[in-house]
Amino acid sequence: MKIDLLVNKPQHIEDVAKMVYKEFVVPTSSKKTYEEVVEFFKRTYVNKFPITFIANVDGQCVGTVSVFENDWKERPQFKPWLASLFVEPSYRSQKIGFYLINALLEHMKKIGYTKVFLKTENAAVYYEKRGWERIETVLDEQGDRIDIFKYTLLNDENNY
Template sequence: MDIEFLASATKYKEDVAQMVYEEFVLKIGGTKSLNDVVNYFSNTNVDQFPITLIALDDEKCVGTVSIFENDLKQRQNYKPWLASLYTLPAHRSKGVGSQLITEVLKVVKGLGYEEIYLKTENASDYYRNRGWVYVETLIDANDESIDVFKHNLN
């Protein structure tokens, strides 16, 4: 499996957009269109936010993760954020997510940050078991309880 920057492998932007649209827009009743999401992922970068990484298995995009400057309006002082981690169902439990997270940590550390944050509605145990530290629980704009975690990069 290879982990690449989407900015360097733009032919996968529609695949990434479809994953993110289905998992993070439709499931929460978001208002963005699939075309909006494709346009967003057409403008990701390698060394400034937003950054998106993809997991390729035999040249098929099987997972994605992004790094945003901020992913929670209530916590503007927390920067940067791991966001939109997703692995295709047929490729789960094969280490795809772990490899994507490992690469995110390297990228963020390489950009000079000492910590990274994430928010999750339903995967707290997954992150806790991978060394992320619980910070707090908040209620988001959709009245859902979300847990915030951070990971120290030192």
């Protein structure tokens, strides 16, 4: 398995768009089209947002994670945000998500960030076990619980 920036592997833009569209757009009330998601991922970068990583196994994109300047307009003071972590179901339980997140955190530290935030509706335990600090729990417009986490990037050893 190899982790790389999507900007270095543009042949996987549509793979990432399909994953994100199916997992994070379709189940919501978002009006974004698949084509808009593809266009979004055509504009990912190395040192400015959005930044997207992919996991590649034998030439196939099997997972992705991004960092956005802001992933929740209700909390503009928190930035940047880890977002859209997804691993294909047949590749789960192989630490691919762990390696994607680790690559993202190391990259953020390298380009000068000291904190990364995220929101999750159903994976609080996963992030708590990996050193993320829950800083807030709120209810969204539908009354669903959202946990907000912060990860502090240390200058020395990061034991993500």
